[in-house]
Amino acid sequence: MRSFLRKREVKDMAGIHPQENSYVIDKESATEMARLIDLDVMITRAMGGHFPPEIDLSKIHSILDVGCGPGGWATEVAFAHRDKQIVGVDISHAMLQYAREHARIQGLRNVAFRVMDATEKLDFPDESFDMVNARFMVSFMWKGAWTQFIQECKRITRPGGIIRLTDTDVPGVGSTNSAALDKLSVIMTRVYFITGRSFCQDEFGNHFGLTPMLSGFLKEAGYTNIRETPFMLNYSVGKPGYLGNTRNLEIAFLLLQQFLSKPGIATKEEIEQLNQQIQIDMRNKDFRGIWPFMSVIAQKPT
Numbered sequence: 001m002r003s004f005l006r007k008r009e010v011k012d013m014a015g016i017h018p019q020e021n022s023y024v025i026d027k028e029s030a031t032e033m034a035r036l037i038d039l040d041v042m043i044t045r046a047m048g049g050h051f052p053p054e055i056d057l058s059k060i061h062s063i064l065d066v067g068c069g070p071g072g073w074a075t076e077v078a079f080a081h082r083d084k085q086i087v088g089v090d091i092s093h094a095m096l097q098y099a100r101e102h103a104r105i106q107g108l109r110n111v112a113f114r115v116m117d118a119t120e121k122l123d124f125p126d127e128s129f130d131m132v133n134a135r136f137m138v139s140f141m142w143k144g145a146w147t148q149f150i151q152e153c154k155r156i157t158r159p160g161g162i163i164r165l166t167d168t169d170v171p172g173v174g175s176t177n178s179a180a181l182d183k184l185s186v187i188m189t190r191v192y193f194i195t196g197r198s199f200c201q202d203e204f205g206n207h208f209g210l211t212p213m214l215s216g217f218l219k220e221a222g223y224t225n226i227r228e229t230p231f232m233l234n235y236s237v238g239k240p241g242y243l244g245n246t247r248n249l250e251i252a253f254l255l256l257q258q259f260l261s262k263p264g265i266a267t268k269e270e271i272e273q274l275n276q277q278i279q280i281d282m283r284n285k286d287f288r289g290i291w292p293f294m295s296v297i298a299q300k301p302t
Helices: 030-046 072-080 093-105 143-156 179-194 211-220 242-255 257-261 268-282
Strands: 062-066 085-090 111-115 129-135 157-167 224-234 289-299
Touching: 030 072, 030 093, 030 224, 030 242, 062 072, 072 085, 072 093, 072 111, 085 093, 093 111, 129 143, 143 157, 143 211, 157 211, 179 257, 179 268, 211 224, 211 289, 242 257, 242 268, 242 289, 257 268
Parallel strands: 062 085, 062 129, 085 111, 129 157
Antiparallel strands: 157 289, 224 289
16 A cells, blocks of 8 residues: 555556546546535635625626536535626536526526636636636646636736635545555645646645645736745544545545546555545544635726
């Protein structure tokens, strides 16, 4: 089980970007869709609502939700704020089909969904939106694509408009007292490093190094009034986030097996064994886990 900690011959990953799908899980997976629906509710609750209190919603009329998945955040905002127009974009046809049907059933005419790859140029005219929202783009964004993406967000945002990026450095895991979770986290961060998704300078680091970069990216792009807000989801036994995030991790790691074993850092058998131990650990009455993530909000100069 220690083989993934040793330097070993890793398969050539040069062809992964940009020919292959950047999303680390099958983007059309129905299981992944169900996971994201539950995750979206859990994250919105942990953040205290759809919008931070410092945003003046009277000045927000049109909103873009990037990487919207099955459209949870976008449809909830559209339902709660009928005076606002929301557009959600995602690379998955299956998830957008679900999002459209969900919006239709609720009778929402102020939300629309479009297929679009956020790692490329955004297909919107200049100054189209008052706000751009994006959550956990670490799941599909290449390291080298972040600067272009933020410049694109600035281009399509009106003067005085808002961008909010919410992300993490260790998706769903954070700090725990499970050795198996720690080991799988090391595998994941190594695979992110090898496949060009991580800002961490150490292949054997235990994080992606993304959240410390976000404010700098926004500043370099010319945004002002940059504010960082940390969040923490406690998913220890007995805490409100326990059932939601342990279920999220069980499903996510099952779906991630192919991605994690592809570079040759760990075998499928090793990852399967870790998954089995993780399920045992998270059901232990003494399990403790905290997942940190962060939002960065900035304004386009008027």
